[in-house]
Amino acid sequence: MxxxxxxxxxxxxxxxxxxxxxxxxxxxxxTSPTNIRYLSNYVGSSGVLVITRSGVYLLVDFRYREAVxxxxxxVSACPNLLVRDxxxxxxxxxxxxxxxTGVSRIGxxxxxxxxxxRDQWRRTAEARGLSFxxxxxxxxxxxxxxxxxxxxxxxxxxxxxxxxxVARSACEAARAGESERAVAAVIEAALRRVGYERPAFDxxxxxxPNAALPHHRAGDRILRDGDLVVLDFGGVxxxxxxxxxxxxxxxxxxxxxxxxxxxxxxxxxxxIEAVAPGIESTAVDAAARSILQQRGxxxxxxxxxxxxxxxxxxxxPRISRPRADVRSVRLEPGMVFTVEPGAYIPGFGGVRIEDDxxxxxxxxxxxxxxxxxxxxx
Numbered sequence: 224m225x226x227x228x229x230x231x232x233x234x235x236x237x238x239x240x241x242x243x244x245x246x247x248x249x250x251x252x253x254t255s256p257t258n259i260r261y262l263s264n265y266v267g268s269s270g271v272l273v274i275t276r277s278g279v280y281l282l283v284d285f286r287y288r289e290a291v292x293x294x295x296x297x298v299s300a301c302p303n304l305l306v307r308d309x310x311x312x313x314x315x316x317x318x319x320x321x322x323x324t325g326v327s328r329i330g331x332x333x334x335x336x337x338x339x340x341r342d343q344w345r346r347t348a349e350a351r352g353l354s355f356x357x358x359x360x361x362x363x364x365x366x367x368x369x370x371x372x373x374x375x376x377x378x379x380x381x382x383x384x385x386x387x388x389v390a391r392s393a394c395e396a397a398r399a400g401e402s403e404r405a406v407a408a409v410i411e412a413a414l415r416r417v418g419y420e421r422p423a424f425d426x427x428x429x430x431x432p433n434a435a436l437p438h439h440r441a442g443d444r445i446l447r448d449g450d451l452v453v454l455d456f457g458g459v460x461x462x463x464x465x466x467x468x469x470x471x472x473x474x475x476x477x478x479x480x481x482x483x484x485x486x487x488x489x490x491x492x493x494x495i496e497a498v499a500p501g502i503e504s505t506a507v508d509a510a511a512r513s514i515l516q517q518r519g520x521x522x523x524x525x526x527x528x529x530x531x532x533x534x535x536x537x538x539x540p541r542i543s544r545p546r547a548d549v550r551s552v553r554l555e556p557g558m559v560f561t562v563e564p565g566a567y568i569p570g571f572g573g574v575r576i577e578d579d580x581x582x583x584x585x586x587x588x589x590x591x592x593x594x595x596x597x598x599x600x
Contacts, residue, residue, distance in 0.1 A: 226264045226299035226461075227374050233302045235262055238367040239274055248358060249326035250275035252317065255335045257534045258364040260462065263301040264294055271317055275324055282316045284309040314340075318347045321355055333359035362539070369531070369539050370557040375463065376581065379532060379559050382419075382458065382465035383579045383590035389413040390469060390593045393454050397600055399446050399473050403428040407441035410456045419458025423466060423536040427455035434470070434572035437526055437565060448474035451484070451572040457536060464536040466561050467591050468577035471598045480574075483520075483566055484597045487574040490514035490564040491595070494528055494542075498562070498580055498587035504540045504552045511564040512544070523566040523573075531560045532579055558582040559590070 227235075239262065243251060253259050253272040259281075260266050262274060267287045273280040281304055283291055291306055309316040321329060331341065341357055348355055371379065389410060396409035407426040414422055429439035431450040439453075446452060450473040457466035470484060494511035508528040515524045527543030530536075540552035542560055552558075563577030579590040 226297075227372070228298055229300050229302045231372055231374055232262065232264060232299075234372070235367060236274060236279060236302075239364060240276060242363050242366070243274075243276060243330070246330065246358070246360065246363075247328065248330045248360075249328050250321075250324065251330040251332075251360065251363060252336075253332060253364060255332055255364070258332070258368075261364060261368055261534060263304060264299050265291060265301070266462075269313070271313055273317070273320055273324070275326055278305060278324065279303055280305050280307055280320050280324065282307045282309050282313060282320060284313075314343050314347050318344065318351060318353065321348075322351070322353055326355070328356045328358060330358045330360040330363065332363070333361055365539055368533055369552065370555050371533065371559055372557070375533065376557065376559070378461050378463045379465070379579070379581070380590050382460035382463050383467075384592060385417045385419065385458065385460065386456075386465055386467045387592050388417050389456065389458070390454075390467065393456065393469075394471060394598060394600060397428075397446060397452055397454065397471055397473070399448050401446050403430055403433070403441040403444050403446070406446070406454075410454070414456065414458040417458075419460055420462075421459050423457035423459050423464040427453060427468075429453040429455075429573070430473075431572055432570055434574070435567040435569050437567060437573070437575065446473050449477065449480075451476065451480050451574060453573060453575050455575065455577065462534055464532050464534070465579060465591070466532060466536060466577060467579070467593060468563055468575045469593060469595075469598070470574045470576060471600050473600055475599060476597065480572070481597070482518075483568070483572075484574045486515060486518040486520055487564055487566050487576055488595060488597075490524075491562055491576045491578070494562045494564060495578070495580060495587060495589065498554065498582060500554055500556050500582055500584065502554055504542050504554060505545050507542050507554075507562065508544055511562070515564065515566055520566045523568060524564060525567070526565065528564050529561040529577075529580075531558070533559065554582050556582050556584045
């Protein structure tokens with residue numbers, strides 16, 4: 224799949240500039256590599272982007288000059304991009320860029336810029352007889368990323384679809400006598416085989432009592448008959464992340480395991496069916512949580528129901544309970560997130576079922592295509 228076109232990049236920049244106007248900022252210093260990629264298509268381990276009311280400036284050092292030159296000759300070139308060289312210090316180059324663009328009040332990404340770095344910017348400016356107002360901002364570009372455009376949706380749809388083949392390999396590998404780590408290795412090899420760049424996160428294979436640990440890392444435990452096994456994996460395709468969880472049974476599940484699975488399955492179904500444009504993200508969480516509470520499993524579900532997917536595997540919107548420190552989001556067409564309720568019983572095990580869901584104009588589309596019924600291996 225191709226990178227976003229220049230016109231799509233331009234639309235993204237327009238959204239950010241609207242926020243700059245609302246915040247009365249002359250520009251924004253973007254240091255998050257993910258946000259730099261979103262606004263410019265540039266991918267590199269070093270770089271700073273400055274977006275102003277009228278321009279876009281990319282600061283890169285010698286290692287990336289040619290890569291940027293090639294990008295700017297393609298259909299995915301960043302519109303109106305001015306590339307500025309960083310001969311030595313990124314801090315020096317940034318202050319020179321701000322001086323030359325004539326900005327005064329400049330925002331920066333507080334979540335990505337340490338206080339020490341901001342203070343260094345101020346000292347560097349003062350040493351040159353310059354003065355800027357550096358204003359912290361929160362989630363300014365991330366808010367623009369909440370609603371995916373057509374190219375992003377196409378990539379996310381393909382990324383989700385490829386997980387079907389990976390799930391097939393995972394289920395073939397998850398057999399009594401195999402270690403969690405061996406199953407994880409098969410999953411990660413399958414991710415590469417079907418075309419993902421890399422795993423989106425550390426693959427989870429949690430068997431038996433380990434399944435009660437939501438983020439257990441695959442270890443040496445050997446899968447046994449009667450185990451519930453949580454298989455949680457995802458891949459990165461053209462920069463975009465997919466994420467899937469299925470819980471399988473090694474041999475026939477016990478009645479308690481079946482009840483636990485059915486409760487989580489019903490909770491997930493309820494949450495997915497609640498997805499629609501215009502509703503609050505907290506309502507999706509409430510739909511799952513109420514089912515588990517009715518089944519006596521409210522305390523066994525301690526995490527949120529889902530998270531956004533995109534260039535990061537965990538981004539907005541958060542699908543969780545209302546919190547004073549987290550703003551609820553009204554769902555819009557183009558948002559993509561996971562729906563993944565779970566229930567975990569210490570000493571016994573746990574169940575989690577996860578799918579990737581797109582908000583559409585009329586409701587939702589489940590992007591992942593792996594069957595959700597309990598698979599007995």
